[in-house]
Amino acid sequence: MIVNPGIVEYLNSLNRDEHELLDAIEQEARENHVPIVKPETKDLLKFLVLMQKPKRILEVGAAVGFSALYMNQYQDAEGTIVTIERNEKRIQKAKENFKRAKKEESITLLEGDAVSILKELEGTFDFIFVDAAKGQYIHFLEDVLRLLKQGGMLISDNVLQDGDIAKSRYAIERRDRTIHKRMRDYLYTIKNHKELETTILPVGDGVALSLKVGD
Ligand code: SAH
Ligand code: MG
Secondary structure (H helix, E strand, C coil): CCCHHHHHHHHHHHCCCCCCCHHHHHHHHCCCEEECHHHHHHHHHHHHHHCCCCCCCEEECCCCCHHHHHHCCCCCCCCEEEECCCCCCHHHHHHHHHCCCCCCCEEEEHHHHHHHHHHHHHHEEEEEEEECCCCHHHHHHHHHHHHHHEEEEEEEECCCCCHHHHHHHHHHCCCHHHHHHHHHHHHHHHHHCCCEEEEEECCCCCCEEEECCCC
């Protein structure tokens, strides 16, 4: 944990249950160790969706569909989400969950590897939530920026690697060094990109908020 656990626990205790089915899907996912958004990240996502009012959301990393269902709940009725997942078991579960929530019309699941799916995607999105393999964020970026409309928001989850991101590469286990370097490159890039204004928050496992401001 990046933030004092006692503080996180207290802040999370202020969150209320919101929606019976979503709460059940969330609990099921946590019990099965599916790495869904942390409660404090979820709370931030809700706030950003309500603030930004995105009609079209793109998500990279659906897992079992929890965060997509959660974000959709706070979009206007006509709001839609396109979400990408490559893990077969999770794809099946996500489909089942979208059906349970009667959201098959609003949420589209694209099956396969996001690197290639993003290249093929067209149109623009008002809000993009990147929550997939951390070592690939840097590879998604070019397409993500092409797909993000002016004034749109890019949210990148799990960017602080439990605080390891701030450590020297030599303090990182050898096998984790590639991911460490790629995430540092990613954060440097989104912080310094001429089309983006980015702030990085130590919420959950670290969340970067980037606004597409043009060049
Ligand atoms: N957003 C979800 C959690 C996603 S967990 C939620 O909060 O409810 C990350 C998911 O991204 C995993 O299920 C993993 O299979 C998927 N993933 C990772 N890299 C991917 C890639 N390159 N293409 C497609 N899916 C990917
Ligand atoms: Mg995440």
